[in-house]
């Protein structure tokens with residue numbers, strides 16, 4: 001669909017306001033501006049416009065769509081500021097606007113979206129400071145602000161009640177010291193990435209609490225001093241990069257094995273002792289260092305073993321709670337479609353649109369019956385390639401409302417694939433008349 005006018009699409013969305021909850025228009029070539037006058041509030045809960053050619057400003061009126069739980073505008077050509085009106089979206093759980101051309105500050109009003117789980121504003125030209133209000137969001141799990149022009153210090157106000165699993169602040173112009181309170185983030189395990197900024201001072205010893213963290217990237221900053229030996233207790237680390245800083249001294253015992261695996265990760269620190277030969281030479285020069293180093297190693301080994309056993313037990317518990325958390329928020333409490341249903345999910349539950357799910361075939365498409373979550377049944381109508389009846393059918397469905405007619409629950413329009421999802425009605429013959 002080369003260059004479909006977006007206004008047409010949005011007029012349809014207005015007119016579908018009562019039956020539609022989900023709109024997926026990802027991976028098309030839709031272009032143009034989103035009309036400024038989005039005055040109606042269509043009650044949509046899921047809007048995915050990613051990977052298109054949309055341009056212009058993000059409409060302020062989107063801030064009034066307060067049923068939105070997922071808004072994905074990433075990989076388009078939106079420019080201008082992020083409207084602070086988005087802070088009124090009380091139900092927002094995911095906001096993704098990465099890879100656009102946005103400028104100006106990150107609105108601190110986004111701190112009002114207290115249900116936010118995932119915020120990705122990476123790869124824009126956002127400037128100004130990281131708002132304290134965002135760092136304080138208790139439920140936030142993924143905070144991805146990398147690849148912008150953010151300045152100032154990273155707020156030092158992380159607490160142990162926060163849910164962050166991933167913090168990506170690389171490729172910005174952040175300065176000052178690494179916040180000591182990052183050590184409070186007890187759940188963080190995916191990544192802590194502060195690479196390519198202007199951070200100074202030492203690596204905080206509080207990082208020794210981050211025993212679930214797997215990926216730590218502090219490369220290309222101006223960090224100095226010794227890497228605290230207590231960081232040996234970061235027993236889950238499988239990737240570290242501290243290259244191109246001014247770090248010095250010995251590595252934490254537990255990190256030495258990483259040198260062989262990741263030789264580039266320690267380069268560019270002229271005073272860092274990274275190979276055993278230099279270390280041995282230093283040891284034999286000063287006799288008083290031998291017992292100290294030995295004691296430190298033994299202590300950290302004992303500590304490491306204790307932590308490892310506690311960690312293994314904790315990991316078991318954590319995995320279970322993570323799973324139940326995801327499934328709880330994964331389904332819409334109204335009995336509608338699962339909140340985070342994707343195109344890939346549709347292909348999976350229908351085994352790549354296998355014939356065994358077909359309940360009707362018509363002139364312009366095929367209807368499949370399937371279940372998503374909760375055991376509720378849905379009818380998926382997949383339109384034949386090059387079939388223009390998709391938009392027409394959406395239009396008809398929005399004007400003809402009758403209790404004997406099926407209700408549309410959402411639609412998906414991606415990679416040239418068009419599908420409408422209806423609530424399934426047993427015993428209907430409608431499926432054969434499509």
Ligand SMILES: *[C@@H]1O[C@H](CO)[C@@H](O)[C@H](O)[C@H]1NC(C)=O
Nearest residue numbers: 007014035036037038039040
């Ligand atoms: C929005 O503005 C466009 C023209 O800019 C107009 O065609 C359309 O009818 C307007 N929609 C509403 C809902 O006011």
Ligand SMILES: *[C@@H]1O[C@H](CO)[C@@H](O)[C@H](O)[C@H]1NC(C)=O
Nearest residue numbers: 017041042043044066067334
């Ligand atoms: C928002 O969602 C609720 C629950 O699904 C629904 O009752 C309400 O009508 C929706 N709001 C709008 C403006 O459609």
Ligand SMILES: *[C@@H]1O[C@H](CO)[C@@H](O)[C@H](O)[C@H]1NC(C)=O
Nearest residue numbers: 027028029050051052053075
């Ligand atoms: C961005 O969107 C374009 C289509 O507009 C697509 O070709 C490209 O692969 C997308 N990039 C990413 C990183 O998804």
Ligand SMILES: *[C@@H]1O[C@H](CO)[C@@H](O)[C@H](O)[C@H]1NC(C)=O
Nearest residue numbers: 084085086087088109110112
């Ligand atoms: C965010 O909350 C503050 C304080 O409650 C309020 O003053 C501000 O107007 C809110 N902003 C938005 C965009 O809702």
Ligand SMILES: *[C@@H]1O[C@H](CO)[C@@H](O)[C@H](O)[C@H]1NC(C)=O
Nearest residue numbers: 146147170171193195215217
């Ligand atoms: C850290 O972030 C930078 C900038 O976004 C990125 O280039 C780099 O690959 C990231 N490091 C890791 C280990 O993912």
Ligand SMILES: *[C@@H]1O[C@H](CO)[C@@H](O)[C@H](O)[C@H]1NC(C)=O
Nearest residue numbers: 219220241243244262264265
């Ligand atoms: C660590 O970061 C540096 C600088 O960004 C990069 O050149 C190097 O390849 C990285 N090391 C690894 C193992 O990714």
